[in-house]
Amino acid sequence: MADEWDAVVVGAGVGGLSTAVLLAQEGMKTLVIEKDDRVGGRALSMRGEEVTAKGAEWYRRLLGGQYSYLVASEPSLEEMIAKRLLDGYTIDLGYHAVSVAGEGYFAMLRDLIGGYGERDVVFNPCLTGSWIDGQFYQESPLSNIQRLDDKLYREFKRIGKSFFDFFGPFLNATPEQLEGLDRVSLHDHLVNTGLSESSVVYDYLRCFGTLFTTINDPKDISMGDMTRYSLQVILPAALKGGTVYVGGFTENGIITWSEAVADRFRSFGGELRLDTAATAIELEGNEVKGVRVRGEAGEELISAPRVVFNVPIQELFKYVDEKAFPGDFVANIRSLYGYGSLSPYFGLSELPVPEDHAKRLMKTPCVVPREEGFDWDVYMAWNIQSYIEPGCAPAGKHLFTAYLPLTEAESHNRELVMKVVRAVPDFLEGVYPGFKDCIDWELYPVCVKLEGVAKSVTQAGSLKPDVKAPGVEGLFFAGDTARGYGVAMDCACSSGILCASAITSHDYGIK
Numbered sequence: 436m437a438d439e440w441d442a443v444v445v446g447a448g449v450g451g452l453s454t455a456v457l458l459a460q461e462g463m464k465t466l467v468i469e470k471d472d473r474v475g476g477r478a479l480s481m482r483g484e485e486v487t488a489k490g491a492e493w494y495r496r497l498l499g500g501q502y503s504y505l506v507a508s509e510p511s512l513e514e515m516i517a518k519r520l521l522d523g524y525t526i527d528l529g530y531h532a533v534s535v536a537g538e539g540y541f542a543m544l545r546d547l548i549g550g551y552g553e554r555d556v557v558f559n560p561c562l563t564g565s566w567i568d569g570q571f572y573q574e575s576p577l578s579n580i581q582r583l584d585d586k587l588y589r590e591f592k593r594i595g596k597s598f599f600d601f602f603g604p605f606l607n608a609t610p611e612q613l614e615g616l617d618r619v620s621l622h623d624h625l626v627n628t629g630l631s632e633s634s635v636v637y638d639y640l641r642c643f644g645t646l647f648t649t650i651n652d653p654k655d656i657s658m659g660d661m662t663r664y665s666l667q668v669i670l671p672a673a674l675k676g677g678t679v680y681v682g683g684f685t686e687n688g689i690i691t692w693s694e695a696v697a698d699r700f701r702s703f704g705g706e707l708r709l710d711t712a713a714t715a716i717e718l719e720g721n722e723v724k725g726v727r728v729r730g731e732a733g734e735e736l737i738s739a740p741r742v743v744f745n746v747p748i749q750e751l752f753k754y755v756d757e758k759a760f761p762g763d764f765v766a767n768i769r770s771l772y773g774y775g776s777l778s779p780y781f782g783l784s785e786l787p788v789p790e791d792h793a794k795r796l797m798k799t800p801c802v803v804p805r806e807e808g809f810d811w812d813v814y815m816a817w818n819i820q821s822y823i824e825p826g827c828a829p830a831g832k833h834l835f836t837a838y839l840p841l842t843e844a845e846s847h848n849r850e851l852v853m854k855v856v857r858a859v860p861d862f863l864e865g866v867y868p869g870f871k872d873c874i875d876w877e878l879y880p881v882c883v884k885l886e887g888v889a890k891s892v893t894q895a896g897s898l899k900p901d902v903k904a905p906g907v908e909g910l911f912f913a914g915d916t917a918r919g920y921g922v923a924m925d926c927a928c929s930s931g932i933l934c935a936s937a938i939t940s941h942d943y944g945i946k
């Protein structure tokens with residue numbers, strides 16, 4: 436019997452959609468199946484009105500389907516819904532800033548597919564700043580990163596270093612050297628460059644490392660991905676003469692990107708089935724035969740010679756017997772770990788921070804010290820999202836969003852997470868007296884897989900599982916748990932491009 440499809444993509448997350456749109460553009464008959472009622476996966480968004488209409492249980496189930504749960508809220512979610520407190524807000528699954536304001540692999544994909552068609556995806560960029568030991572350090576765009584805050588410049592001078600002592604040596608790194616850097620930690624690199632752990636510069640650079648990798652512990656943060664991203668994405672964008680920002684927010688929520696790519700996919704002849712879950716990937720010998728799915732029409736086997744698995748790879752053996760793969764691959768997958776986070780949302784009655792902070796993505800090295808039972812000091816990145824993207828809050832109100840990275844184990848431990856929940860408003864009140872008085876409501880979603888595979892010295896970049904499965908012909912991976920580079924969503928996108936390249940043999944420009 437002829438195959439129904441050339442390829443079936445399981446999951447409409449950023450990685451799955453990136454692969455699917457490129458395959459469909461090549462003229463391959465491509466089907467995407469997605470278990471949820473919307474595209475985006477962990478990068479999904481909802482309007483407050485939708486939560487109000489569908490209720491607390493619906494919201495909790497939506498989070499649950501994307502490795503997340505609501506650990507606390509104030510008032511209770513039920514009361515927030517009854518009082519329609521979320522109406523007029525757009526929230527994502529949790530904090531979702533887009534790295535380099537969409538000018539990274541997102542831009543590469545956009546150009547490859549000839550734009551988003553009818554849709555417009557607008558990224559509003561933001562500046563960054565750091566808050567270290569009660570001092571504010573303002574930062575220039577990445578394209579002008581050597582322009583340091585005066586206080587920091589003096590500190591670099593005092594210790595006899597410059598910014599380029601830390602990143603300059605890698606500017607001409609070869610791909611082999613970059614692979615070597617995957618195994619080098621930020622901590623080792625900083626100490627080898629002559630920095631003491633107690634210096635402000637160390638904390639400052641660690642904040643950048645954590646922002647990039649979502650890992651708190653600098654001894655676990657890999658230098659490889661950061662360097663690769665700087666060389667392959669940031670530097671070329673800066674050389675084009677544009678201003679490169681660290682991040683930005685998408686107008687109308689992060690889901691807008693996925694919806695636009697899904698539309699483009701359809702315009703190339705692809706088909707997307709929502710509310711359709713894969714239950715197994717069927718093999719014949721060591722070749723893919725298709726995907727068994729459960730959807731509105733019941734159970735069926737969809738035949739295809741290629742399947743792209745966009746679900747975090749740690750779930751793979753629920754769909755395919757591990758005996759189909761070489762033992763070292765199975766052991767590697769079983770050893771992979773991700774990184775979680777607490778990502779609070781606060782509805783604010785007015786702007787409680789100075790404008791120079793409101794226009795920035797702010798970061799601080801420690802909101803809860805490691806002595807409280809954490810792997811490392813818990814860092815926080817925060818934004819007044821509505822200042823950057825006014826559409827995400829009702830007129831006159833503001834939306835605060837933040838993320839505090841937690842290890843996967845910490846994110847499962849509600850007692851530990853609650854220590855962070857309690858610390859966040861206190862920390863903000865300390866920095867911005869009066870902050871607490873401006874809070875209308877608080878929502879504390881936790882995700883246990885912010886990054887599906889942590890960018891650590893044992894699993895970053897080239898150390899991740901390849902996009903082509905070993906041992907099973909026709910099985911591919913796309914997403915932040917497969918080989919790919921860059922920050923979270925951008926990493927999932929780069930992985931999706933690499934995956935399409937492995938299928939079509941096209942060189943899309945990422946190695």
Ligand SMILES: Cc1cc2nc3c(=O)[nH]c(=O)nc-3n(C[C@H](O)[C@H](O)[C@H](O)COP(=O)(O)OP(=O)(O)OC[C@H]3O[C@@H](n4cnc5c(N)ncnc54)[C@H](O)[C@@H]3O)c2cc1C
Pocket residue numbers: 445446447448449450451468469470471474475476477478500503528529530531532533534711712713714745746747776778838881882884885886887913914915916922923924925927
């Ligand atoms: C709270 C939070 C905050 C984050 N903040 C940021 C940020 O600020 N910046 C950033 O760049 N990234 C951020 N991330 C990370 C980013 O969201 C992920 O790295 C990225 O979305 C992963 O995409 P993916 O395609 O790899 O996987 P996923 O998004 O997990 O996609 C997998 C898809 O497969 C579907 N699926 C699963 N099982 C099945 C099945 N059996 N059948 C059919 N479909 C199935 C899922 O529903 C999902 O749509 C954040 C993540 C979270 C959770």
